[in-house]
Amino acid sequence: MVLHMSSLFLRTLREDPADAEVPSHKLLVRAGYIRRVSPGVYTWLPLGLRVLRNVERIVREEMDAIGSQELLFPALLPREPFDASGRWSEYGPNIFRLQDRKGADHLLGPTHEEMFTLTVKDLYSSYKDLPLSIYQIQTKYRDEARPRAGLLRGREFVMKDSYSFDIDEAGLDKSYQAHRDAYVRIFDRLGFHYVIVEAMAGAMGGSKSEEFLATAEVGEDTYVHCTSCGYAANVEAVRVPAPDPVGWEGVPAAHAEDTPDTPTIETLVNHLNEHYPRDDRPWAAGDTLKNVVVMLVHPDGTREPLAIGVPGDREVDEKRLGAQVEPATVEAFDEKDFAVHPGLVKGYIGPGALGLEGTTGIRFLLDPRVAAGTRWVTGANEPGKHVIDLVAGRDFEGDGTIEAAEVRFGDPCPNCDHVLEGARGIEMGHVFQLGKKYAEALDLRVLDQNGKLTTVVMGSYGVGVSRAVACVVEGNYDDAGIIWPRELSPADVHIVAAGKDEALFSAADEIARDLEAQGLTCIVDDRRGVSPGVKFKDSELIGVPTIVVVGRGLADGKVEIKDRRSGERREVALEGIVEAVLAEVRAS
RNA sequence: CGGGGCAUGGCGCAGUUUGGUAGCGCGUCCGCUUUGGGAGCGGAAGGUCGCAGGUUCAAAUCCUGUUGCCCCGACCA
Incomplete structure (x- = not known):
């Protein structure tokens, strides 16, 4: 579909919005992708929605590719399942609660462990049904104490969450690895720098957990990594190497x-x-x-x-x-x-x-x-x-050890003899071996080969979908605006009609039609009476990776292709523009 | 929940110290000119200055209260 700037529901802003602090927030508002409705709650304007859908598409494709099946739970949930897991009270003020006309308690789902677990319990009862992997892409609600940074921490946000169900730990390991591999593909395609770090497995202990952090100054998580052996961990999960015990011969009495x-x-x-x-x-x-x-x-x-x-x-x-x-x-x-x-x-x-x-x-x-x-x-x-x-050991002993001391950059690596460096990141994905926590709490058991009831082993996996939109911007912008990775861009090509001659507009439209016939989506800046400078600025702010300028060269049968990221421009004969653009799109 | 800041047309801001007819830039509308890097001139629309009280002849401005928002921290499956 061709989007015409003359009628597109869009208004770009020349100045940064006063309430925005981080680059992604400023640029997404300025370029007309999102509008704030209330703290941590945003409207997706047409261009923004296209980007969000692109992220969803990538996630969906990679999830489907590992055999996970999409379903959709409601956001409006009754209280009962959360009573069963104990989280109606545990969650405290962090969930949105509401009542229906009869006074029955409901909540807007902050996460869906209970629903996934109970639905599997509802439908399945045999080991023959396993393994199973199911997912949804859904809007979540959390009444965050302090939403911030635009889309990076909202109260309403889109998340892909999936769960694996296996008969034993070996099955869980396989499901976990499949998800981890899918996540690597997803984040590679999304086009930002990320690290995979060891994360806290939570109170259950022993379970494996890793986070995918997009590296970013504005990130809320701090992680450390070893430059030598590849060890990387969220600071919460860093294990301090315990020195070997030493004797105390010759040490004077306390x-x-x-x-x-x-x-x-x-x-x-x-x-x-x-x-x-x-x-x-x-x-x-x-x-x-x-x-x-x-x-x-x-x-x-x-x-x-x-x-x-x-x-x-x-x-x-x-x-x-x-x-x-x-x-x-x-x-x-x-x-x-x-x-x-x-x-x-x-x-x-x-x-x-x-x-x-x-x-x-x-x-x-x-x-x-x-x-x-x-x-x-x-x-x-x-x-x-x-x-x-x-x-220690002679004069006093503790009741155990605890990893609570601060981690410093320069601390020794727990894996090798090098030291740890650190940086900040944004949590984009989390893969987590849940084990039997929810299956036990909600009594999800199936019959095994011997006809005995056995508790199902679960894994939990999440991707911040709307957060990814902001995150990609954090990693892809310059002074002029956003630079979308090709797979996420709201369009493949942004065609600027620079000038007032009617021939420019018809040529621009014709190019758009030809490109569309080749399966590409186009934005055409067909605004009359708008000076070329404004159109150039807007095209750079919006950030479509390939910009075609139809302007003064048209008289000589030439148009211009501009690469948004490098700024490189070259003239191309009008009759060869479709091939040139296709080559450009396929090359990156 | 602690600390800091801000609320004035669609957006960004000045005006508040020292009370006296609500202003600027951008955007929007009309006309003419202009068209390769956020054009020029002329005209116009649009604001009960977050809200509620109070002081005063007179309040965006002073006083009291209140609400909302942003930032830092606490919190964050």
Whole structure:
């Protein structure tokens, strides 16, 4: 179909919209692809809808290619399935809830694990029906605390979600790999730089999970990668290599010393260097053991204090901690909490008071770096006193380890002897071995070869479809505007009639018809009385990869082909334009 | 939920300090000229200045309250 600019429902903006911050948001609004309706909710204008449909098409093709079957669940869901999984209450304020005229609770689906699981349970009952892979491309609703960055984090967004159902773990591995391969093809076709990183598998543990992150400055996720061995992980999922245990022969017995007015690591290190200098080198923050106490809030509302021991030169990373304790959430340990636990001396908390066996009985988890044999300076549980030469494994033990300390670029790679570099990314896809979590919660079981009921093993896989539109722009723009990868472009060719001579317009239309006959879609800028400069600017802003200019050369039987990305232009004889454009389109 | 900022024609903004007939650029409409890099001239339409109270002869401007939006953080299957 040929789109005529003279009648296309489009208005480009010369200036950036005031409420947009990130490039994709500014450009998609300026170029007339989307309009904001309310925070995190957007209208897709004709050009934008074409791009969205293109993303959907690519996703659909690759999902179909691995034998996944498309279906469509409603966005409007009754409460019951979410009661069954416990998420009606777990989700808290993050879902849109509503009632029907009878007062029955409903919600707008934020995700559809329950529906997929229950529908399979409804229809299938035998191992012979498995494996199964089903997917949908559907609008999701989440009442985000803070929508931002245009399409990158919305309250209404389009997502492809799919689920695999297998009889055993081996089947799950195959389904997972098939999805992973399909995702590689999808993201290659979408045309942006991405990395595949290890991700948190969630509270179930042991399951495999990877994220596809589009590399972008504006990304909300931080990941690290090793330049040598290829290891890459979301910082939430980084495993700190634990040093080998060392012996403590010759280490003096732990001794408490006066360290007045040293409630912080910095004041402590200064005091140590002044009053208890080391022979080999000055004391450093990394020699101290910092014991941080937080309050966990479990989904049932119970509160549990938790102490975390990390080297004093590192902060506790709240995201990493949160990922570790999921589904519980973390709150600060406040003055009231300290009052309840007089055994905790603020600023001087030491292992002696901690641990299930300690005086306070507070669970105490250690950073992996606090391995057996390591020596520490730490609080003596008395104001103004610290313990020196406290040896892990000899003088204290934790109730386990936890990955909660911050990850820094330059930290050692857990896989090889190189160091980790880091960058930001946007989560575009997630493949996840769910295991039996939902199948157990919702009782999805089938009969196996022996006639016994066995719980189905599930995988969960998502692609942010509308987010991908913004994400592609983040990776494909210049000062003049958007530069669409060919597969996503709202049209194959943008034809500009530059001039006022009527012959230009009829030639432009003729070219469009000929290209259309070859299966290409065209935008024709046939606006009369609009100066060439305006048309050039608009064509660059809109970002169709191939631009054909029908202008002053037409008198000599020449038109111009311009490559949006390189800016390269060349003159082509009018009669050869269709072949030239086809070659251009096929080449990229 | 904490911190910061902003609400004035379709879009981007000035005007608020020091109260006195609501302005500029872009866009839109009409006419003439112009047509290879966001044209020129002339004319026109379009705003109860987020909302509600208050002070005042007089409020976009001062006071009180309230709502919405954007950014940073918390949060984010």
